[in-house]
Amino acid sequence: MARRVILASIILAGLTSACITPISDYHGYTADEIQPVEIQPGTDTRASVLAQLGSPSTESIFNEDTWFYITSTRERVAFMIPKTSARRITAIQFNDEDGVEEVLTYNETDGQVIRYASRETPTRGRELGLMEQIFGTVGNVALPRTDEATPGNPTGRR
Secondary structure (H helix, E strand, O other), X not given: OHHHHXXXXXXXXXXXXXXXXXXXXXXXXXXXXXXXXXXXXXXXXHHHHHHHHOXXXXXXXXXXXXXXXXXXXXXXOOOOOOEEEEEEEEEEEEOOOXXXXXXXEEEXXXXXXXXXXXXXXXXXXXXXXXXXXXXXXXXXXXXXXXXXXXXXXXXXXX
């Protein structure tokens, strides 16, 4: 009996350990040979950055002279909502002559939470309550259509 209890507890521990092991997902830019932070200001150009790192994850909206390489790692445990465990954003700024002017690195602590607009359009008039929505049409009977040519004829046929 004691062996069965020990065997059952070992099997249960093995099964539940799989549930608490986080699953990692990697998103965004993955460096092959050179890291984005290894780009040298004053030495590299737009063409050399493109040749070494490839296309950027995104470009600046307001200024096309800034390229962003974004990498993030998200971890999920069992059925829980995934959470970002690591994020690295490298911003490479170019000058007017297409030379690298500055290389900036950000991580998840540098970010800010942005509140989006709810985008709800208010409706005019009054709002119906739940009971009014359910029972609002009780007792309303649609009247049969009448033909305009023969007002006393409810079917509209001649």
